[in-house]
Amino acid sequence: MTQTREAFEARLRRIGAERYHDKHPFHDMLHSGRCTPDQVRAWVINRYYYQHTIPMKDAAFMSRVEEPALRRAWRSRIEDHDGTAENEGGIERWLRLADAVGLDRDYVASRQGVLPATRFACDAYVRFVRDKTLLEAVASSLTELFAPAIHANRIEGLLAHYDFADDRSLSYFKRRLSEAPKDVAFGLKWVLDHADTQEKQDAAAAALEFKTDVLWAQLDALHSAYVAPARIPPGGWQPGTHLIRVAA
Template identity: 75%
Template structure:
């Protein structure tokens, strides 16, 4: 019988998945962070990424509905609070809508989820279903893309501030906040997976769950790139580049305002 990896080796296996498959390596993110995106591309990203952000607390609520252990529920519920926030402050979802305003979009339009690409909707809904239906270990393991998020948030903050006129501390507050919130979530989720994946079969399942989540994130960027960057066709239901726009529609040049 093949033995399970020890704790350190299994963590290294999980880290290797992120190093190979995390979406910071996608051409769309490199284009965005390098100041090469047009306003249409930036706005399309904001619209589609909001759908993912808005479903995170729904995913976490589905997870908590399955938890019989109150300690696990207490630890997990901060994730919902981080995204939904309070009545006044609004959390990560409201901060994302501040970004939508900054890039010249009507936040009500963005929140409506009209214009979300079919692939984005399919991938995100599949993630929510995965967490609702899979064993608890796999549901938690799918959240471990958070291990790799601080790096992409830091790169995004630096890249957007350097290259785009709309970028300021209010617009980028979502990413700033996640730099302090994510480490706590990562520590709990990683320890849970390392503690409970005590057989090779469970380790394989947890690794597959993390791989699935990287596919969810990567596929969203593939859809954006195909619809708005590469000469192609915006699929039915996708944002047309005009609806909900409150800023300048002139999109003939990239948005960068490079600081010398």
């Protein structure tokens, strides 16, 4: 049976409550100061791969949209990450975080050393958006509904527990606090407007579950590789390497 708009929105929010990666133990470690400097670096390196993927995902989406108005509304997501004349963009802000934790930013940007499981998960997201219906593609972006809480929590936790954390190094997260709500308000309304049958509601809910899997799998891979008993897969970043000389 097709759910009411309100019931369907509640169903989507429940997926976040049950499966969003704020519940992953790696985030507990990170936000409570229990990560070593190298564990923080491993997170920065691998999460960069996700950041690098997002504008490609958004371009894949726009390449399939026939309505100029929808493309126009979506375009700011690419600008937010890739930057504009006035805004350096989220990818550059993420590399500033890489600087702050002592990593060679060129190495991070090269995406060498990224865990294969991180690549597989992020690439699956791009392909999902390229191959599925527009409704499923928009629905998969709705993890942004749950992002502001984790970003606020992260800013507070990192500032409290790590020397590298300050307004400059954490600017990526601060900025997302204002960008994400704008994007997700649009995306949520679009999904609620277009998921007008049970079949479409089920597909949209499955798409959001898929996206929570993409996020969770990245933290599982990170935990497996870099938290004791650590098993770094062949080709993964080796702790202590690709660091910059830190000024005294």
